[in-house]
Amino acid sequence: xxxxxxxxxxxxxxxxxxxxxxxxxxxxxxxxxxxxxxxxxxxxxxxxxxxxxxxxxxxxxxxxxxxxxxxxxxxxxxxxxxxxxxxxxxxxxxxxxxxxxxxxxxxxxxxxxxxxxxxxxxxxxxxxxxxxxxxxxxxxxxxxxxxxxxxxxxxxxxxxxxxxxxxxxxxxxxxxxxxxxxxxxxxxxxxxxxxxxxxxxxxxxxxxxxxxxxxxxxxxxxxxxxxxxxxxxxxxxxxxxxxxxxxxxxxxxxxxxxxxxxxxxxxxxxxxxxxxxxxxxxxxxxxxxxxxxxxxxxxxxxxxxxxxxxxxxxxxxxxxxxxxxxxxxxxxxxxxxxxxxxxxxxxxxxxxxxxxxxxxxxxxxxxxxxxxxxxxxxxxxxxxxxxxxxxxxxxxxxxxxxxxxx
Numbered sequence: 198x199x200x201x202x203x204x205x206x207x208x209x210x211x212x213x214x215x216x217x218x219x220x221x222x223x224x225x226x227x228x229x230x231x232x233x234x235x236x237x238x239x240x241x242x243x244x245x246x247x248x249x250x251x252x253x254x255x256x257x258x259x260x261x262x263x264x265x266x267x268x269x270x271x272x273x274x275x276x277x278x279x280x281x282x283x284x285x286x287x288x289x290x291x292x293x294x295x296x297x298x299x300x301x302x303x304x305x306x307x308x309x310x311x312x313x314x315x316x317x318x319x320x321x322x323x324x325x326x327x328x329x330x331x332x333x334x335x336x337x338x339x340x341x342x343x344x345x346x347x348x349x350x351x352x353x354x355x356x357x358x359x360x361x362x363x364x365x366x367x368x369x370x371x372x373x374x375x376x377x378x379x380x381x382x383x384x385x386x387x388x389x390x391x392x393x394x395x396x397x398x399x400x401x402x403x404x405x406x407x408x409x410x411x412x413x414x415x416x417x418x419x420x421x422x423x424x425x426x427x428x429x430x431x432x433x434x435x436x437x438x439x440x441x442x443x444x445x446x447x448x449x450x451x452x453x454x455x456x457x458x459x460x461x462x463x464x465x466x467x468x469x470x471x472x473x474x475x476x477x478x479x480x481x482x483x484x485x486x487x488x489x490x491x492x493x494x495x496x497x498x499x500x501x502x503x504x505x506x507x508x509x510x511x512x513x514x515x516x517x518x519x520x521x522x523x524x525x526x527x528x529x530x531x532x533x534x535x536x537x538x539x540x541x542x543x544x545x546x547x548x549x550x551x552x553x554x555x556x557x558x559x560x561x562x563x564x565x566x567x568x569x570x571x572x573x574x575x576x577x578x579x580x581x582x583x584x585x586x587x588x589x590x591x592x593x594x595x596x597x598x599x600x601x602x603x
């Protein structure tokens with residue numbers, strides 16, 4: 198039996214519900230696929246219904262499935278799958294995403310006609326299945342861009358110019374075997390891999406997508422979006438990956454060009470930090486940590502990239518610290534807000550606190566307060582304003598605003 202031209206490679210572990218939807222989609226999208234192909238599934242010792250799902254599609258797709266006896270880990274499973282694929286071209290497909298067969302075929306036609314191209318990258322579309330909404334492409338190019346072999350400078354310029362994330366690609370199998378792409382911690386894998394690939398062959402960045410990433414699959418889905426977590430935390434790895442490419446381009450750039458690239462890399466990182474802040478806010482992550490992340494943009498002179506003013510992020514950090522700090526709240530069961538608080542601010546405080554606060558306009562209205570009470574005083578008031586005999590904890594607005602500057 199002849200080897201297939203294309204391998205669609207799907208690593209999976211305990212996501213039978215998503216895999217079922219993917220295989221159904223592939224049976225539709227590949228029904229008229231013009232090239233010989235295999236759908237290669239590498240099951241990382243799933244304990245759910247994955248084997249039954251795979252068996253269900255055996256007569257509907259050219260399936261080849263390997264089921265590991267033990268969980269190899271995600272990276273090892275991915276590397277095994279890419280190494281064991283039989284096609285001339287390998288295409289990674291996450292078990293909760295899908296591909297568009299006609300668009301894949303067009304990309305294969307381009308690579309068949311241009312043997313110097315070892316790998317073709319493409320943007321991906323974002324689709325919310327629950328809302329039935331196409332969210333567009335993750336990044337956009339105005340044209341296809343071909344990077345000649347060895348042109349690391351052009352590679353870096355193209356990545357920065359278009360904001361390309363080189364994660365989705367069609368690659369010749371021999372390229373994967375030669376380059377041995379791996380995922381490491383210190384530099385973002387996709388940038389490192391692109392630089393490794395361009396050392397071995399020409400690299401094509403296509404403007405049109407063939408891959409669809411599902412942002413919302415089921416109304417009740419519980420999956421973790423790995424890409425979202427990466428975007429929230431990996432900005433320094435992004436910087437490191439781009440600096441790795443710049444290092445490989447050392448012989449192709451002047452000192453002035455190097456400085457220019459470093460500034461562009463810094464701007465790219467600032468964009469990613471702003472994105473991380475936005476994602477953290479949407480996910481209601483710790484406001485104190487979000488504030489410190491956002492403050493990095495002030496240092497970079499890129500505060501304007503924030504979707505919420507730093508002063509507003511500061512207020513949320515102040516209230517989170519007031520509500521959550523373990524020492525400030527040790528044994529506290531009563532919260533007193535002392536001073537004049539505007540209605541909107543009162544509502545915000547009430548919504549953020551663990552204990553329903555008492556709002557008191559003036560300290561003269563208070564009885565002596567015990568050690569189980571925390572007083573949050575407006576302005577620059579000090580604990581001296583509390584009634585004699587009080588043992589309450591005390592923190593002022595000025596103290597917290599000084600702790601969290603803008």
